Amino acid sequence: xxxxxxxxxxDVKKYRTPDGYTSDIAVFTIRSTRNEMFKPPTMELHIxxxxxxxxxxxxxxxxxxxxxxxPGGFVGPDETAYQSAARELKEETGVDHIHLQxxxxxxxxxxxxxxWIISNAHYAIVPEHQLAHRQANDDASEVELFSVEDVxxxxxxxxxxxxxxxxxxxxxxxxxETTVAxxxxxxxxxxxxxxxxxxxxxxxxxxxxxxxxxRKIKTLPFIQEITGKKTTRTSKKPAQLYRFVDVEVxxxxxxxxx
Amino acid sequence: xxxxxxxxxxDVKKYRTPDGYTSDIAVFTIRSTRNEMFKPPTMELHIxxxxxxxxxxxxxxxxxxxxxxxPGGFVGPDETAYQSAARELKEETGVDHIHLQxxxxxxxxxxxxxxWIISNAHYAIVPEHQLAHRQANDDASEVELFSVEDVxxxxxxxxxxxxxxxxxxxxxxxxxETTVAxxxxxxxxxxxxxxxxxxxxxxxxxxxxxxxxxRKIKTLPFIQEITGKKTTRTSKKPAQLYRFVDVEVxxxxxxxxx
DNA sequence: CCAATAGTGTCTATGAGACATTATCTA
DNA sequence: TAGATAATGTCTCATAGACACTATTGG
Numbered sequence: 001x002x003x004x005x006x007x008x009x010x011d012v013k014k015y016r017t018p019d020g021y022t023s024d025i026a027v028f029t030i031r032s033t034r035n036e037m038f039k040p041p042t043m044e045l046h047i048x049x050x051x052x053x054x055x056x057x058x059x060x061x062x063x064x065x066x067x068x069x070x071p072g073g074f075v076g077p078d079e080t081a082y083q084s085a086a087r088e089l090k091e092e093t094g095v096d097h098i099h100l101q102x103x104x105x106x107x108x109x110x111x112x113x114x115x116w117i118i119s120n121a122h123y124a125i126v127p128e129h130q131l132a133h134r135q136a137n138d139d140a141s142e143v144e145l146f147s148v149e150d151v152x153x154x155x156x157x158x159x160x161x162x163x164x165x166x167x168x169x170x171x172x173x174x175x176x177e178t179t180v181a182x183x184x185x186x187x188x189x190x191x192x193x194x195x196x197x198x199x200x201x202x203x204x205x206x207x208x209x210x211x212x213x214x215r216k217i218k219t220l221p222f223i224q225e226i227t228g229k230k231t232t233r234t235s236k237k238p239a240q241l242y243r244f245v246d247v248e249v250x251x252x253x254x255x256x257x258x
Numbered sequence: 259x260x261x262x263x264x265x266x267x268x269d270v271k272k273y274r275t276p277d278g279y280t281s282d283i284a285v286f287t288i289r290s291t292r293n294e295m296f297k298p299p300t301m302e303l304h305i306x307x308x309x310x311x312x313x314x315x316x317x318x319x320x321x322x323x324x325x326x327x328x329p330g331g332f333v334g335p336d337e338t339a340y341q342s343a344a345r346e347l348k349e350e351t352g353v354d355h356i357h358l359q360x361x362x363x364x365x366x367x368x369x370x371x372x373x374w375i376i377s378n379a380h381y382a383i384v385p386e387h388q389l390a391h392r393q394a395n396d397d398a399s400e401v402e403l404f405s406v407e408d409v410x411x412x413x414x415x416x417x418x419x420x421x422x423x424x425x426x427x428x429x430x431x432x433x434x435e436t437t438v439a440x441x442x443x444x445x446x447x448x449x450x451x452x453x454x455x456x457x458x459x460x461x462x463x464x465x466x467x468x469x470x471x472x473r474k475i476k477t478l479p480f481i482q483e484i485t486g487k488k489t490t491r492t493s494k495k496p497a498q499l500y501r502f503v504d505v506e507v508x509x510x511x512x513x514x515x516x
Numbered sequence: 517c518c519a520a521t522a523g524t525g526t527c528t529a530t531g532a533g534a535c536a537t538t539a540t541c542t543a
Numbered sequence: 544t545a546g547a548t549a550a551t552g553t554c555t556c557a558t559a560g561a562c563a564c565t566a567t568t569g570g
Binding site for chain 1: 548
């Protein structure tokens with residue numbers, strides 16, 4: 001096979017190669033202020049950041065020490081950036097099998113002072129209760145949740161201000177244009193719980209008005225009523241429970257919604 | 259500044275680094291079979307591929323020689339993958355300032371026999387007439403357009419079958435969920451021309467039925483009627499011309515279309 | 517006048533949006 | 544019973560979708 005001959009003659013050093021390949025993860029969670037019983041929750045979208053340690057795990061001064069940054073790390077040669085992100089997310093937060101998706105590549109020359117380092121940005125959705133036992137690792141002295149309203153005011157490492165801003169834009173769109181809202185909710189939820197999730201990213205009246213939204217949820221093809229099943233966790237009057245169903249969502253700008 | 263101290267001590271060889279960083283470009287064009295005068299065009303979506311040369315530019319046997327592949331090449335340290343794609347697109351086809359967008363990263367271990375090589379996939383939209391003077395370069399012995407219906411039957415290099423399949427999925431969605439259809443059309447177009455573009459990716463009746471679509475185009479917020487301007491290039495009866503306007507398109511699955 | 521495409525008339529059904537009203541439960 | 548949330552009733556208006564019909568023009 002002539003490919004083998006070509007490979008023997010191929011010089012892998014022919015082109016200059018990157019100095020590093022990393023994954024970063026924007027971990028989103030929604031904090032519910034469920035202050036009272038029998039009340040629908042008020043929700044606010046948060047992002048998890050780490051504060052970079054002053055010294056690395058070998059005791060030397062750390063790059064961008066003391067600044068807030070997205071969790072992440074270097075990708076190895078035997079994994080994809082996505083697998084690396086999943087692994088790091090588990091190391092960082094202890095959570096596994098959660099919604100994780102790639103959304104961008106950051107490779108502008110000079111973005112990292114250490115050299116030519118390419119970062120793959122991912123976003124993850126973690127229900128708040130799963131973040132309970134999050135922990136700091138070697139690179140991170142602190143782990144904290146910040147409201148997406150405030151996070152860009154922080155002193156952020158590298159080009160993470162840009163990566164975070166993009167993540168927020170992406171999740172705002174995804175929440176409204178796909179069914180990822182599902183990932184923030186329990187398997188069975190009331191209309192007011194879904195509404196609270198969506199209200200973290202929009203103030204649109206069609207979603208904000210209770211009567212309109214309670215009626216609309218019954219017509220959405222990707223949401224199914226669980227007939228006969230109700231809960232009183234959001235009100236004294238038992239509220240109908242719904243679940244997401246896996247149907248393809250058509251969001252064509254030229255079609256009518258079916 | 260302590261970052262400088264940290265940098266001096268930073269060992270750039272601490273992690274194993276990729277053997278290469280490349281950009282690939284899925285160039286889409288629509289071929290119009292405008293066989294007769296006074297007829298709306300029939301359109302078919304095509305993708306441009308190159309046939310990899312048997313030998314490289316130094317006369318040595320080429321990797322994946324003779325197979326069809328996406329155009330692309332290695333990214334340099336002083337450019338982004340996007341800039342590299344734009345540059346290569348210009349070298350390959352001579353076209354400049356066209357719609358180009360990143361849509362995926364391909365970094366599965368073993369995807370390229372030459373080593374750990376990461377590819378950034380982009381799609382580009384080039385109006386057919388601009389592809390007139392496309393040319394083969396060192397790596398490519400032939401350049402050809404293939405219908406998206408047939409392209410996956412070819413013997414494709416590397417993991418390009420996957421990259422191309424993803425590109426086709428992406429452009430199908432983008433054509434219906436964004437206003438990129440604009441990039442395939444002249445600045446001023448008739449309803450039947452836009453309809454023909456959309457029919458390359460959907461058979462939906464709301465788009466396929468003339469009367470419905472002719473009426474709908476007037477209500478779309480991102481399309482504007484050019485009052486008083488008509489053309490007879492698609493029929494004997496003069497047809498109204500339209501243009502795209504830059505407005506934000508809301509494609510929320512929970513909202514009504516406004 | 518024919519053929520072909522562009523575009524309108526008309527009807528029905530559905531659903532958005534607004535606002536009022538009813539239902540259900542606990543403290 | 545008060546108060547809160549859930550859910551429905553009712554009205555108006557807009558538009559999707561279907562199908563028939565009219566308009567315009569070159570050959």
